[in-house]
Amino acid sequence: MPRKRKTSRSSSPRKRKGSTRRSRGALNGARRERRSALITGASSGIGLELARKFAAEGYDLIVTADNGKKLRDAARQIRTEHPDTGITLVVADLAEPDGARALHRQVKAARLNPDVLVNNAGAGVWGDFPKTDLEDELDIIQLNTASVVAITKLFVPAMIKRRSGKILFTASVASLAPTPLLTVYGATKAFVYSFSQALGDELDGTGVTVTALLPGATDTNFFKRAGAEHTQTAQGDLADPERVAHDAYDTLMKGHDHVITPTSERLMAVVSRFMPDRMVAHQNRIE
Numbered sequence: 001m002p003r004k005r006k007t008s009r010s011s012s013p014r015k016r017k018g019s020t021r022r023s024r025g026a027l028n029g030a031r032r033e034r035r036s037a038l039i040t041g042a043s044s045g046i047g048l049e050l051a052r053k054f055a056a057e058g059y060d061l062i063v064t065a066d067n068g069k070k071l072r073d074a075a076r077q078i079r080t081e082h083p084d085t086g087i088t089l090v091v092a093d094l095a096e097p098d099g100a101r102a103l104h105r106q107v108k109a110a111r112l113n114p115d116v117l118v119n120n121a122g123a124g125v126w127g128d129f130p131k132t133d134l135e136d137e138l139d140i141i142q143l144n145t146a147s148v149v150a151i152t153k154l155f156v157p158a159m160i161k162r163r164s165g166k167i168l169f170t171a172s173v174a175s176l177a178p179t180p181l182l183t184v185y186g187a188t189k190a191f192v193y194s195f196s197q198a199l200g201d202e203l204d205g206t207g208v209t210v211t212a213l214l215p216g217a218t219d220t221n222f223f224k225r226a227g228a229e230h231t232q233t234a235q236g237d238l239a240d241p242e243r244v245a246h247d248a249y250d251t252l253m254k255g256h257d258h259v260i261t262p263t264s265e266r267l268m269a270v271v272s273r274f275m276p277d278r279m280v281a282h283q284n285r286i287e
């Protein structure tokens, strides 16, 4: 299961609508000149590796996730590795309909304008569709798609106004080939990829570039969290999240529209185009 359900969608006692913490370094005047990257899902896996990469490249960070403790631990790790990095922490639950707005409010309240937006937070629910929990899957749809649209809608106007910005979407190879047993998840990633490519076309000429990251199965908390850690996919050859993040960073900086990583996944993506969709789906069963 992706996370424990809350009894109420609107008033969780364990969390405010969003909370912001900024490291001392971020308040330093000199640092205001530095470029900054807002990364969702930065507390673990691919998002954490992206945050480490951006810090290594001299960016200040706005990192966000749902679990405050995990996020603070991740920020501590980055700060130890890159003491000059200004890091702002925003706790926001992006499976909640108001999560994206709460995130945007907190970032604006801290007077921050990210140069780079990384829409990375995401999760899946594994199992036979008739038996999986509907509420969990509606949360996944909110987290993986609706919040991604909302965050982009809220942050992109400032980038267009500055005529400068970069947006990275963490899609998946599942964007290109359906994933039975992670059925809803695969559909959300198809949405993300389609959205990113259409938006990239719309923003052409504005100074804002859009890049989609399509990782294959990667060694993160994803499978455990989805309840899929026992599957052959999860127990097979998994990509290194650091490598995935570095490929994503390089592609984003070049302004290219997408990257499939690791490279071993690229051939399969090409072959799939020439196969019937149902056959591709069957081959892709996550079991």
Ligand SMILES: NC(=O)c1ccc[n+]([C@@H]2O[C@H](COP(=O)([O-])OP(=O)(O)OC[C@H]3O[C@@H](n4cnc5c(N)ncnc54)[C@H](OP(=O)(O)O)[C@@H]3O)[C@@H](O)[C@H]2O)c1
Binding pocket: 040, 041, 042, 043, 044, 045, 046, 047, 064, 065, 066, 067, 068, 070, 071, 092, 093, 094, 095, 096, 120, 121, 122, 123, 143, 170, 171, 172, 173, 214, 215, 216, 217, 218, 219, 220, 221, 222, 223, 225
């Ligand atoms: N691992 C793979 O095989 C793979 C392959 C292709 C694409 N992807 C995509 O890569 C992205 C990152 O996943 P990962 O593999 O790095 O898994 P991960 O280690 O589980 O990281 C997921 C991140 O998303 C955050 N997140 C989850 N639910 C959230 C919520 N409700 N609100 C806010 N943040 C939330 C998590 O923070 P909290 O712990 O605080 O919730 C965490 O930082 C996802 O979009 C995933 O779909 C993964």
